[in-house]
Amino acid sequence: MFKILLIEDDTTLFNEIKERLSHWSYNVYGISDFSRVMNEFTSIKPDLVIIDIQLPKFDGFHWCRSIRGHSNVPIIFLSSRDHPSDMVMSMQLGADDFVQKPFHFDVLIAKIHAILRRVYNYNTEAVHLKTWCGATIDYEKNIVANERGSIELTKNEVFILKLLVEQKNRIVSRDDLISRLWDDKRFISDNTLTVNVNRLRKRLEEIELGRFIETKVGQGYIAVEEVPV
Incomplete structure (x- = not known):
């Protein structure tokens, strides 16, 4: 219980x-x-x-x-x-x-x-670790680490990152993110997702990964594998 x-x-x-x-x-x-x-x-x-x-x-x-x-x-x-x-x-x-x-x-x-x-x-999934942009994401411990250090994310932050990284280099729509994060999107404002993603990006900037989460205006977000041009 x-x-x-x-x-x-x-x-x-x-x-x-x-x-x-x-x-x-x-x-x-x-x-x-x-x-x-x-x-x-x-x-x-x-x-x-x-x-x-x-x-x-x-x-x-x-x-x-x-x-x-x-x-x-x-x-x-x-x-x-x-x-x-x-x-x-x-x-x-x-x-x-x-x-x-x-x-x-x-x-x-x-x-x-x-x-x-x-x-x-x-977190009951078999694979807890994921490599992305030279960093290791531990989905079980909510930690992202690379040679510049490590950060611990909140549950929402790591869940957003997981959704984006699992479809890296592909746009994940805002509607998809909202529906996956909050089951009934009728009760969620669009600004709530923006705040969560911005907070995630700010945390990732601590280990110089923030730029790898890109905003696609009018579409959604994308976790890129390479350095953005």
Whole structure:
């Protein structure tokens, strides 16, 4: 049974989400002390974290940064604020998805199913290592390494890279990427994919690989094997 840590201070909403998720056999944990979120995160060791942005003591962005400093566990943000910057910020901090309040519970549950299935199932493939542009991609450890160093990617980042590299030198459409990343693309804005790809490219630039992910305007993205001309 998957463990979900729900960092939400609205008791009514917390209880409703917990009840809904319990029907899917998820174990849902809450926070008893919002000044000690990391202590409870370390103790629970959740498989997925859902964070509200507006929280007592520190906001959800603060705790996302803290979690990302220790773990690549999937993170979903919840927000009642209607600011596109909140979504951009959450993706830049390494969140896997963003849900706007008020939301339909079926949408939240679908997103949880999709993320858990993607994160914890695709690594069962026989081949974990892939060579690309002189670098080794370890799909099991989410690490990309070459002679310039190594970087650890989030689950979303390595999944995007995997989709592109498996079809290297071929354009992968935006619709295909969105549908593979988020099962129901009706609930995903086009900007969400852009933010995720840009974040991946920025991480790859740390080991001088960012330029090998090209944007094809109006079409999608391509992972090239050779240095772009």
